[in-house]
Amino acid sequence: MRKTLTRAAVIPADEVSRFRSDTAAMVCLLKSSFPWLSISPKLHILMCHAPDLLESFGSIGLYGEQGLEAWHGRYGQNAVKFPGATELERAECFMRTMALAREAGSDVLARYSPSRRPAVASARKAVQVGDKRRRENKQELPPCAAEMWKAAKKRKQWAVGIAREAGKTVGAHLGGQWA
Amino acid sequence: MLVTGSGAHLASLAAAVQEKFTFLCDAGLFIERPLSGALLMPTPSEREPAIGRLRGLPPSSMPEVQVTLGLDKGGDPGTLKIVAAIINQPHPNSPSNTILVGVCPCLDDKYDDLALMLESHLPQLDALLLDGVWVRGVRRPVRLLLGSDYAAQCDVLGHKGESATQLCPVCRSTRSPSGAQAVLDAAYGTLQDVFVSRHLRGATHCSDRVAADGGTPPVREPGTSEHRFSVERSPLLAINPKQIVQIPLHTTQGVHHRYLRLAIEMVMVFRTASDRAAAGRQAGADFALELVGLLHDKVRVRPTPYHGGNFIGRDCHTVGDYCAIVCAALKEKVFETHLAAYEFAWSL
Numbered sequence: 094m095r096k097t098l099t100r101a102a103v104i105p106a107d108e109v110s111r112f113r114s115d116t117a118a119m120v121c122l123l124k125s126s127f128p129w130l131s132i133s134p135k136l137h138i139l140m141c142h143a144p145d146l147l148e149s150f151g152s153i154g155l156y157g158e159q160g161l162e163a164w165h166g167r168y169g170q171n172a173v174k175f176p177g178a179t180e181l182e183r184a185e186c187f188m189r190t191m192a193l194a195r196e197a198g199s200d201v202l203a204r205y206s207p208s209r210r211p212a213v214a215s216a217r218k219a220v221q222v223g224d225k226r227r228r229e230n231k232q233e234l235p236p237c238a239a240e241m242w243k244a245a246k247k248r249k250q251w252a253v254g255i256a257r258e259a260g261k262t263v264g265a266h267l268g269g270q271w272a
Numbered sequence: 273m274l275v276t277g278s279g280a281h282l283a284s285l286a287a288a289v290q291e292k293f294t295f296l297c298d299a300g301l302f303i304e305r306p307l308s309g310a311l312l313m314p315t316p317s318e319r320e321p322a323i324g325r326l327r328g329l330p331p332s333s334m335p336e337v338q339v340t341l342g343l344d345k346g347g348d349p350g351t352l353k354i355v356a357a358i359i360n361q362p363h364p365n366s367p368s369n370t371i372l373v374g375v376c377p378c379l380d381d382k383y384d385d386l387a388l389m390l391e392s393h394l395p396q397l398d399a400l401l402l403d404g405v406w407v408r409g410v411r412r413p414v415r416l417l418l419g420s421d422y423a424a425q426c427d428v429l430g431h432k433g434e435s436a437t438q439l440c441p442v443c444r445s446t447r448s449p450s451g452a453q454a455v456l457d458a459a460y461g462t463l464q465d466v467f468v469s470r471h472l473r474g475a476t477h478c479s480d481r482v483a484a485d486g487g488t489p490p491v492r493e494p495g496t497s498e499h500r501f502s503v504e505r506s507p508l509l510a511i512n513p514k515q516i517v518q519i520p521l522h523t524t525q526g527v528h529h530r531y532l533r534l535a536i537e538m539v540m541v542f543r544t545a546s547d548r549a550a551a552g553r554q555a556g557a558d559f560a561l562e563l564v565g566l567l568h569d570k571v572r573v574r575p576t577p578y579h580g581g582n583f584i585g586r587d588c589h590t591v592g593d594y595c596a597i598v599c600a601a602l603k604e605k606v607f608e609t610h611l612a613a614y615e616f617a618w619s620l
Contacts, residue, residue: 126613165346
């Protein structure tokens with residue numbers, strides 16, 4: 094079901110009908126097995142509206158928000174290339190560059206992009222199991238203590254947050270017993 | 273390019289979209305995306321005079337092109353990006369294949385902020401929907417879909433969002449049964465009723481802009497409760513509710529997060545049944561720590577500091593692939609019936 098929802102491709106008809114039955118089965122199962130579970134807007138969308146959209150348009154993943162979200166990453170990665178006194182100036186610089194890049198279609202880019210020659214036939218490749226160039230045979234880099242500490246802190250934050258949310262839900266369900 | 277107080281914008285969205293279609297046709301990358309099902313049937317709006325009809329909803333008999341418009345705030349410092357995606361191509365979600373329409377530095381992305389940011393694009397969008405685009409020498413109408421996340425969709429549609437009585441932008445269901453909204457609950461059902469058919473919002477809920485352009489509002493006066501159904505302000509974009517995209521990315525993340533939370537809730541319920549409430553709370557907190565440690569050590573995923581601290585992207589799917597580890601950790605900590613249902617839910 095997850096793959097049907099997010100796959101950026103036209104979904105076959107039998108998979109569409111399976112998706113409809115699976116989403117309905119999932120939400121009904123959750124609702125009947127876990128009485129404290131409230132149907133959130135996202136579960137509601139998944140059960141009631143996603144199958145209709147999938148049936149009408151043949152895909153949901155094709156229309157998804159991945160492309161939109163990816164622009165945040167691209168903007169962040171390129172922030173250093175577009176300095177400016179204010180965020181608006183940086184945004185302007187970025188927009189201009191992206192607009193110009195769009196002008197350079199694939200025909201133009203193919204003309205100017207560096208071409209890569211194929212490797213020589215006799216070039217050495219890492220085919221031996223014990224070859225040190227293979228990823229699995231490379232020595233792992235020692236973990237950075239600061240990174241580990243930061244990751245542990247984030248995990249703890251996540252655990253505290255989710256346990257608090259869960260506590261509220263269960264508390265509301267159990268009422269007096271929970272107090 | 274246009275720089276205003278709200279941000280940096282493309283001067284002409286319509287021209288950018290047309291140019292993209294021309295490029296796709298020239299490169300032989302244009303793909304037809306035929307519709308099927310309910311959208312193929314003639315809708316009431318097709319029988320109405322053109323002035324009262326929503327734009328971006330072409331008649332089913334005509335070949336069309338599909339464009340998605342999305343807005344999302346992200347990054348640090350926060351900037352809202354407005355992006356148009358052309359669906360009639362092989363990889364519409366690749367950033368290189370989308371059109372960055374505007375970048376707007378902002379602290380907030382509420383209705384009023386969005387109105388300012390979209391100010392220069394709305395006339396362009398209207399022109400695009402009115403005139404269509406040229407595809408291989410033939411003018412085709414544009415079917416406009418609304419992307420974005422749930423919050424942005426609600427703001428664009430003038431909907432109250434999660435706090436609304438009828439919180440779904442697509443149908444009229446209410447949140448949960450309540451005495452104050454008993455009439456609405458009875459008429460349209462609630463989100464908690466999983467076995468009822470839904471009353472979809474009509475296109476008229478989002479047609480205030482059509483009325484403002486001189487058309488007659490088809491149902492009631494804009495502003496009355498019958499007309500709006502939790503749409504409290506005039507929609508910035510007049511979009512048919514059937515063409516609101518069901519946010520697959522955020523839905524997947526949200527549902528996976530709910531599953532992980534459900535595991536902790538099951539532990540709390542189990543422990544509370546055999547012990548006191550305090551023990552249940554403590555058991556839940558301990559299991560949450562154990563769970564996130566397990567996900568880190570065995571599944572090799574980590575929560576992100578943004579997106580509500582969820583597991584996102586590839587990590588989100590990896591959690592789904594390794595759900596057996598989560599289920600195994602729950603053994604003897606939850607009721608057997610709960611565990612069986614939980615395992616089955618993951619498997620779907």
